[in-house]
Amino acid sequence: MTVKIWNFFPREALYECYQCARCTGSCPALEVASALGPRETILKCLNLGHDEIVEDEKLWVCCTCNVCEDRCPQKIPISDLLVALRNSAARRGNIPDKLEIAIELLAKTGRSMIVHQLDEMRAHHGLAPLLPVPVDEVREILKKTRLDEVVEF
Amino acid sequence: MKYAIYLGCAIPIKYPGFEAATRNVCERLGIDLVDLPFACCPPPTSLKMVHYDSWLALAALNLCMAEEAGLNLMTLCSGCVNTLKEANQTLKKSDSKRRKVNRILEEQNHHFKGTIEVTHILDVLYQDSVIEKLIKEKVREIPLKVGCHYGCHYFRPPKIMYPEELSEAESYVPVKMDHLLSIIGMEPTEYSRKFLCCGSPLGANSDQDAGYAIVKEKLRHIRERNIEALSVICPSCFEQFDMGQIALSRKFKDLVKVPTFYLTQLIGLSLGMSTKEVGLDVHRVKSKKLLEGIGIS
The missing domain is CATH 1.20.1050.140 (Glutathione S-transferase Yfyf (Class Pi); Chain A, domain 2)
Structure with missing residues (x-):
């Protein structure tokens, strides 16, 4: 299902960008991997709309560190743009495998980490067993917000 | 409280x-x-x-x-x-x-x-009344050169994480961890790229090697300043430095490893707790030698 991202991000804010590339110059992901970088992401959104960009796997090569937004002289809410674009990408099936597995685990257990031989490990540090997560409530909330349309669980 | x-x-x-x-x-x-x-x-x-x-x-x-x-x-x-x-x-x-x-x-x-x-x-410990108690209760100093690493999400984006006590006119990078550690006798030391990402989300979501490449570059700057210990307030940053240095040392044999601590482990040591009580025994990059050098075992 195609969702227009402009409900989640003020499109006008893109026009504030004058392509100074301070964002991209600060981007730690771009330095070590083949990423789009914020400047190019904004330019493509302006020129091509967001339909093309959400198909690109490189959209996910990001530290989510928000240093781009921090350093933007035009105060463009870049972090919100990146969330909106990736939400839309995931809905179209463009989502990294690792991330899909992580979300599935979260939806099934209410935690982001596998609990394995935990009590023993906690006892080693003199800690009581962990309180159980209300898994049914978590699943119900995630179903009601329709996460299962994006990641099956 | x-x-x-x-x-x-x-x-x-x-x-x-x-x-x-x-x-x-x-x-x-x-x-x-x-x-x-x-x-x-x-x-x-x-x-x-x-x-x-x-x-x-x-x-x-x-x-x-x-x-x-x-x-x-x-x-x-x-x-x-x-x-x-x-x-x-x-x-x-x-x-x-x-x-x-x-x-x-x-x-x-x-x-x-x-x-x-x-x-x-970190913000809870930084309150005046808690700091006063810490000064009273601490039993030993930890005289090591320490590099603080806050973790991006602790302070970015500023529109969410900007501290209420500051006016918007002030530029902001966090300082509380550096101040707290100086209270327990550590020597907080600046290093290049201190406020940039540890690489964890990049590794977790897309490319593990790229995530570790970020750590490697950070470590270069950390060692340049002769920093002996790292202090973090985030488990993801910790994992990048602790497990990351082990993974990197398999590839780069001459890598000099820097032990990493969670903030409250260092505060705990200054309050007289043992290394086991603060859970240092399970860290991959060992701190035993470093701490023994300043009389902590």
């Missing part, structure tokens, strides 16, 4: 030593902690990127649990504090988002009211 302690996932499951150190330190400094059956925060690096509405609703469930107990919520992780602070702020400000989330939560007998604040252990 009383808080609902929000452990998150990585700390109680992967690094329970941080939890033990934190509980011991809080007890000594007069901070009462209450445990509640919290779920995953969920992370600003995963669920928020995939499904914003689910992210907001699940964060609201955690906030409701603290509200129902009538307690402010104290997190131990830069990611958790980012999610819970943003969700709390968003739901307090936006009537439409709050209505939407409450329609879902009400079926589970919860209702977000907006009655609590979200904070991080």
